[in-house]
């Protein structure tokens with residue numbers, strides 16, 4: 001039996017962000033490996049018109065939880081949704097629920113955050129800094145709490161090229177930032193944001209760094225640890241390969257490529273693509289919870305959940321494998337034949353964005369207008385290009401993350417625990433992983449059935465023929481215009497005619 005799985009039996013666990021990508025996989029793994037855990041409290045807010053119960057029902061009845069229902073048939077009795085909104089003071093949790101959380105919680109996994117790169121600083125501070133501070137205050141009133149695990153990001157100090165498993169100071173104290181959000185109005189905050197975030201690319205990475213400092217400063221005598229994942233991708237092995245449920249990180253770009261929208265992206269092909277499978281992050285996080293509670297390290301340990309230094313893959317290899325997989329397993333109703341390349345400078349990026357992205361979108365919108373339909377392609381393309389412009393930072397830089405603590409933890413695990421909670425990225429086969437990732441994007445994000453592959457291939461052949469026809473027509477039009485205007489062109493035309501019996 002796994003010591004770690006046994007540790008979580010009869011435990012009361014609080015997960016924030018359990019309805020998110022990472023949170024769902026964390027919850028699934030805990031239920032599947034420790035079905036005798038007492039309860040998992042999840043802070044949930046009503047969203048998109050769904051009540052708490054409807055959201056929990058949707059999660060428990062999703063494909064992700066199929067295996068859980070086999071080993072833990074009464075999972076719906078062990079999950080306790082608590083109405084909460086991290087935007088509100090005290091999270092708008094009822095007094096009764098607060099009492100239950102304070103008196104029963106043994107382990108906290110704090111995953112909730114806003115991961116948007118363009119979040120207004122006020123929103124990012126509220127969710128990624130103030131909420132963390134408030135949760136720590138709640139945790140300090142939990143007599144049975146054994147460990148508080150905070151999920152940060154490996155990019156919280158992306159302004160440095162080498163990042164150790166330590167907390168780096170920020171120019172302005174988090175408390176001052178939190179206080180200033182109380183009285184500054186939005187326009188002033190927007191004005192000072194660039195100064196505050198300094199050489200970080202966005203409010204997300206900046207506020208995640210502030211959140212770490214709050215954990216360090218306000219954890220008192222709590223038993224705390226921090227996990228820093230890099231770019232979290234689809235599942236590698238568990239509960240099945242390729243599972244992903246949002247467009248963040250690579251997933252959205254894989255769709256954009258497979259649907260033929262994305263034709264070029266500015267990247268440093270040799271830069272390390274530090275993608276880490278979500279189940280690997282979750283296995284590490286669960287092991288950190290166990291180690292922190294059982295071994296009670298004297299200080300707050302930071303664990304990097306990254307792949308670059310132990311099993312590096314670069315963007316060139318990743319992009320090539322994405323394209324090769326899409327070739328084999330195409331997405332349905334592609335806008336154009338998938339074909340993409342990296343650009344390496346601003347000029348070619350702007351050129352291809354115009355020629356390969358905006359002009360085809362304008363032509364397609366013109367076609368939509370001619371056929372009496374509402375033009376939408378240019379708007380969609382501009383939104384995609386905005387998204388790409390915010391992701392480009394992460395594919396045009398390289399970082400080195402030390403993983404001493406993570407490697408130490410791996411060595412502390414028994415062979416059985418290393419098998420059940422595997423976070424050894426050295427075993428990851430990138431080509432296989434990326435292929436499963438693209439397949440997972442097709443199945444779980446686009447909800448496309450594999451039976452539709454022949455039809456998708458036929459659609460691509462049709463697009464290829466249209467592409468050839470369009471290019472031929474364009475060539476002939478240009479040639480005819482040239483002939484009408486240039487003696488040279490006429491001479492060449494009359495010279496080659498007899499050769500090709502034109």
Ligand SMILES: CCCCCCCCCCCCCCCCCCCCCCCCCC(=O)SCCNC(=O)CCNC(=O)[C@H](O)C(C)(C)COP(=O)(O)OP(=O)(O)OC[C@H]1O[C@@H](n2cnc3c(N)ncnc32)[C@H](O)[C@@H]1OP(=O)(O)O
Pocket residue numbers: 115116117118153154155229230231232247248249250251252253254256257264265315316318319320322323340341342383384386387388390391394395
């Ligand atoms: C020869 C060689 C060949 C090579 C060939 C190669 C070429 C082929 C290459 C093939 C790919 C190979 C891999 C390359 C991967 C690089 C990834 C690096 C990721 C690193 C990030 C991780 C950093 C750290 C990780 C963390 O620590 S944090 C977690 C990560 N956080 C995020 O990734 C949030 C990002 N996003 C936002 O921050 C918001 O999305 C925002 C952007 C503000 C827009 O915001 P807004 O304009 O409001 O628009 P949205 O509504 O959000 O979206 C607007 C519309 O775009 C849709 N859409 C949302 N997202 C994405 C997305 N990604 N990609 C695409 N579409 C997206 C959405 O569906 C909506 O479509 P619609 O609904 O309109 O139909």
Ligand SMILES: NC(=O)C1=CN([C@@H]2O[C@H](COP(=O)(O)OP(=O)(O)OC[C@H]3O[C@@H](n4cnc5c(N)ncnc54)[C@H](OP(=O)(O)O)[C@@H]3O)[C@@H](O)[C@H]2O)C=CC1
Pocket residue numbers: 016017018019020021022023043044045047084085086087110111112113114115127151152153154208228229230231232233246248249
């Ligand atoms: N994805 C990635 O590539 C990486 C993620 N991380 C970190 O991992 C953690 C989880 O990220 P991920 O799962 O990808 O993010 P998601 O956006 O998928 O999930 C975010 C979670 O936070 C919850 N949340 C956000 N705002 C509120 C709020 N106001 N009140 C209550 N809950 C709220 C969301 O709830 P709801 O469902 O209601 O919106 C959701 O459960 C974050 O801390 C992130 O910084 C770190 C590195 C990489």
